[in-house]
Amino acid sequence: MIALLLGLAVAQEPVVPEPAASADAVGLDPTPIIGEPIDAELIGEALEVATRETAQKLRCPTCQGSSVAESPAEGARAMKAEVRKMRARGYSDRQVLDFFEAAYGEFILLEPRNEGANRALWYAPVALVGLGMAAAAATVLGRRKPAAAPTPRTPGDPYLDRVDRELDR
Amino acid sequence: MLGRLGEVITLLGLAAAVAGGVTGYAAGRTGSHALLRATQRLSMTFTAAMLTIFVVMEVALVRHDFSVSYVAKVGSTKSPLYVTIVSLWSSLEGSIILWGAVLGIFVAVFTYWSRDRHPETTPWALGTMLWICAFFAFLIAGPANPFSPTPLPIPDEGPGPNPLLQNHVLMIIHPPMLYLGYVGMTVPFGMAIGALLAGQLGPAWTQALRKALLIPWGFLTVGIILGGWWAYAVLGWGGYWAWDPVENASFLPWLTATAALHAAMLPSRRDTMKGWTVVLVLITFLLTLLGTFMTRSGVFNSVHSFTQSDIGPIFLIFLAFCLVGCVLLLAARIDRLAGEGDAPHPISRETGFLLNNLLLVALSFTVLVGTTYPLIIEAVNDTRLSVGEPYFNRVAMPIGITLLFLMGVGPALPWGEASNRKIMQALGPPGAASVAVAALGWAGGIRTPWPLVLVATAGFATYVTVREMVTPVLVRMRENKESPLVALSHAFERGRRRYGGYVVHLGIIVLIVAIGISHAYRRDQEFSINTGEAATFGDYTFRLVGVESLNEAHRQREVVTVDVTGPGGPFTLKPALNNYSGAMNAIGSPDVRSLPTLDVYVSVLSIGTDRVGLHVYLNPAVGWLWIGMGIVIVGTVLAAWPARRSGAVGAPIVEAPS
Amino acid sequence: MNWKVLVAGLLLVVPLVWVLGSGFGSDPSYIPSPLIGKAAPEFELPVLDGGGQTVRLSSLRGKPVVVNFWATWCATCETEHPILLSLARTYEGRVQFLGIAYLDTEPKLRAWLLRNGGSAFPALIDVGSAAAVAYGVGRLPESYLIDGGGVIRQKYFGAVDAGKVIDDLEALL
Known part of the structure; x- marks a missing residue:
């Protein structure tokens, strides 16, 4: 897997934005908060894809609404650079999200964790569609009179008769 | 002087709307033809008043009459004329004038159309619309008064409108389109309430209701897409839709209106969907109110919202009143509308309509829950979280x-x-x-x-x-x-x-x-390059030609010239950073080249002493959005x-x- | 009267209005920090014009630390600066104040400090913005109060309120 990613990176040779390389020397160590990196180290195109994957799930704190991946705000770009640095070192998507959540709170995640009360967010639409389907099924099947003749239509509607004739062909 | 004039005419409009609301309902109850005629005249008076205050405010803006508080708030002698004209809807108080004017036009059209039709239902419908007009006239007259005098001393220069709004021509047409959609829903709402109050919904009324729904639906569609286009062309993040609360607010009534349009096709043929259609029309209007509330209350924070307004609580009271009123009225009258009819066959066009409605309602419910969920959680256990893209x-x-x-x-x-x-x-x-x-x-x-x-x-x-x-x-x-x-x-x-x-x-x-x-399939990449250098992304090469500074009256632009080669090229893009006087940070304005299959989109991140930071997006198929809008x-x-x-x-x- | 419609409608409408109304009291841009009560993230950052000298947070254990995130492009920071200066002078020797400059350049910082009455405490440079991210900095200025044991006790949004900071510091000292 690593070899594949590296191979991909070499083949593509993208222009990597200048990393805050000097920061690594004096920067912060996220390990106490989220543990050792569990993924492969990334560079090149694979790193960009990974950065985008994670940054898309983070909210830009100063812009309200748009994600860190997209926002041109300076703060968001600093956060994105941090995401890139962490993914490069091999921290997983989840680890980086956890790191940001520890600093900013759950607010920073654009998609809330699917646990606790938040489950309602996912179950509510499913439940509504289910209920609606049940109601529709009840209307369509239940109230049907047995052996009902083909539903009568308002007579004397030549156009509709025509449309049906057209469909019959 | 102009301010005083505006205030007086607003009060006139308010009085006409209230009187029309009273006479309309009285005409509905008594069936009096004279009262209906009076209501129609009062409705036209309201319209005239709203159009007049629109003109008065425009005159005040163009003449830079800073004694009018709204002009002092958004006007600037440095702004170009067109910016001055459109600044009427660049801020809360002014945008309510536009709202009032659009409402006036819609109500006038309905008044004219209904002048000799449906004498049982029309007075109720017109009365309802005029009560809504009264509320908006009240907002202009009182809580959001744009005509109030500026505290002394009167300045001789103003800050100009919000720079983000000055940045693109779409900002001129996008809000009015959205307003035409939002405000226009007042008419089908009035007609639906009228049908409930009169206790009847005939086929002709349903058909008219459908058209009354279709017109604002069209405007809403265009307004939403233009809003996306504006975001795409101005905000510089390469996207057009972020599921921001205010965007969702415009999407919600669109979904229910779409459902209502489909539901309204059935009653003309079978009576089963009458009550349901009315429910959807009511929900659509209530959602436009909710959307307006979201944009203006400051409860939701968003790129698009007007911040710091104190009309929120008043608006919420109105919204609550309408919500409860609709529920009570529905409960009291819906059974009168329910027609007789057979259930549709499981595999038939009717069932298709039914499922269409079910899914549209489910989607709008989901978007509503997702949008309000952070508020719910905050209210319940004081935690902040986000529900986003x-x-x-x-x-x-x-x-x-x-x-x-x-x-x-x-x-x-x-x-x-x-x-x-x-x-x-x-x-x-x-x-x-x-x-x-x-x-x-x-x-x-x-x-x-x-x-x-x-x-x-x-x-x-x-x-x-x-x-x-x-x-x-x-x-x-x-x-x-x-x-x-x-x-x-x-x-x-x-x-x-x-x-x-x-x-x-x-x-x-x-x-x-x-x-x-x-x-x-969208892809993006950030570069930081020197003049003369090139960077490659996808099939495209971007060469930085140079940066030039332009001084315009109301802003200072730093324009970056980028030569692009690749399929569909070569072409030159000129993204820029704009510094507006009175704004802290520079605002980027991206440049896009729309090719048949793909948009090449470049925005400037930073302009350093020697390097320029660029964010390049390759967005497939985005150009087709605007084509789709044209077809719609x-x-x-x-x-x-x-x-x-x-x-x-x-x-x-x-x-x-x- | 159709009671089913009435009950279902009210069940939907009343909570909605309640939720919308509950939003009024609060400021949507205020986000409580999850870091309060947690160990302050460690950092080691270079001092502006410090000749390569760095400051490491953990080396300051034993007395409270006030960390202020600021920038020259932040307007509120200019009004906040005199408050911080006077606080730093009042508590000199008892409380360590630190400024961390976020997304800024050294020449701009120098000019800004010259214009705004100099500094009474080290101005650190957040290279690569790692510290700001670890502390969850959103809208500047933001400040953190860290106790002698290295635990974050308070987060202040916007310009610090001198009275509030003094109360919090007195409680710690």
Whole structure:
């Protein structure tokens, strides 16, 4: 897997934005908060894809609404650079999200964790569609009179008769 | 002076609306013709007042009359004339004037249309609309008064409108379009309430209701897409839709209005959906109120919102009153509307409509829950969280694709009951077409499951839609021996609304595909390069030619010139950073080259002493969004264009709901 | 009267209005920090014009630390600066104040400090913005109060309120 990613990176040779390389020397160590990196180290195109994957799930704190991946705000770009640095070192998507959540709170995640009360967010639409389907099924099947003749239509509607004739062909 | 004039005319409009509300309901109760006439005159008076204050405020803006508080708030002698004119809707108080003027126009049109129709329902409907007018006139007169005098000393210069809003021409047309959509929903709402109060909903009223719904629906569609276009062209993040609360606020009524438009097609044929249609129309209007509340209350924070306004609580009271009022009225009267009718056959066009409504309502409910969920959680246990793009995309995509599928299945199925053979005949060819389109997509490089499902479904729906448009023409040619053109014009004449509807469907198919593809295959890359240097991304090479500073009256621009080579090139893009006086940070303005399959989009991140930071996006299919919008506009106009009045008023009009 | 419609409608409408109304009291841009009560993220950052000298947070254990995130492009920071200066002078020797400059350049910082009455405490430079991210900095200025044991006790949004900071510091000392 690593070899594949590296191979991909070499083949593509993208222009990597200048990393805050000097920061690594004096920067912060996220390990106490989220543990050792569990993924492969990334560079090149694979790193960009990974950065985008994670940054898309983070909210830009100063812009309200748009994600860190997209926002041109300076703060968001600093956060994105941090995401890139962490993914490069091999921290997983989840680890980086956890790191940001520890600093900013759950607010920073654009998609809330699917646990606790938040489950309602996912179950509510499913439940509504289910209920609606049940109601529709009840209307369509239940109230049907047995052996009902083909539903009568308002007579004397030549156009509709025509449309049906057209469909019959 | 102008301020005083504006205030007096606003009060006049308020008085007319209140009086009209009273006489309208009185006319509904007594059936008095004189009272109805009075209501109509009062409604026209309200309209005149609103249009007048619109003009008064424009005059004040253009003359830079800083003694008017709103002019002092958004005006600037440095702004170009067009910016000064449109700054009327750049801030809360002014935008309510635009709101009032648009409301006035819609109510006037309804007053004129209904002048000698439906004497039992019209007074109730007009009265209801005028009560809503009264509320907005009250906002202009009191809590959001834009005409109030500026505290002394009167300044001789103002800050100018919000720089973000000055940045692009779309900002001139996008808000009025959205307002036309939002405000226009007042008319179908009034008509639905009128039907409930009068206790009857006849076929002619339903049909008029549908048109009253269709027109603002069209504006809302255009307003929403233009809003996305504006975000795309101005905000510089390469996207057009972020599921921001205010965007969601405009999407919610669009969804329910779409559902209502479809539901309203059934009662003309079967009475089963009457009550449901009315419910959807009421919800649509209530959602426009909710959307306005979201934008203006400061409760939700968003790129688009007007911050720090104190009309929030007043608006909430009005919203609560309307919500509870609608529930009570529905509970009291809905049974009178419920018609008799058979349940539809499980596999029929009626069932298609039913499922369409179910999914649209489910989607709007989901968006509503997602948008308000952070507020709910905050209220319940004081935690802040966000519900954003990843959530909404995840939920909206399957529902969107299913709706696309129904857009194909519904029209393919016959009304009423059909034999299995007929159903197979109806669904077989489009099914084959969808497989063919999926294969084409695969060959064209679409290898991920969801986009493949999307294009296959789109192929299905397109086949059916085109077949539905072509079949009547072919039948006429064969049966009546008409030439293709004559057959087309006859078929079109007979079913213009039906054709309009199908054209809208085609536009929506284009939109959904463009959204899906652009979302699935967009790519981006950041560069930091020197003048003369080049960077490569995808098939494109970007060479930095240089940076030049331009001083304009109201802003200072730093324009970056980038030469792009690659498929569809070479071309030059000029993204810029704009510094507005009075704004802290520079605002980027990206530059886009729209190619048939792909947009090349460049925005400036930073301009350093020697290096320029660029963010480059390759956005496939985005250009098709604007094309889809154009198709929807054409279809809506076809469907909504006034028909020649034929026969007696209220006579059943032959129509083919589709 | 259709009671089913009435009950279902009210069940939907009343909570909605309640939720919308509950939003009024609060400021949507105020986000409580999850870091309060947690160990302050460690950092080691270079001092502006410090000749390569760095400051490491953990080396300051034993007395409270006030960390202020600021920038020259932040307007509120200019009004906040005199408050911080006077606080730093009042508590000199008892409380360590630190400024961390976020998304800024050294020449701009120098000019800004010259214009705004100099500094009474080290101005650190957040290279690569790692510290700001670890502390969850959103809208500047933001400040953190860290106790002698290295635990974050308070987060102040916007310009610090001198009275509030003094109360919090007195409680710690």
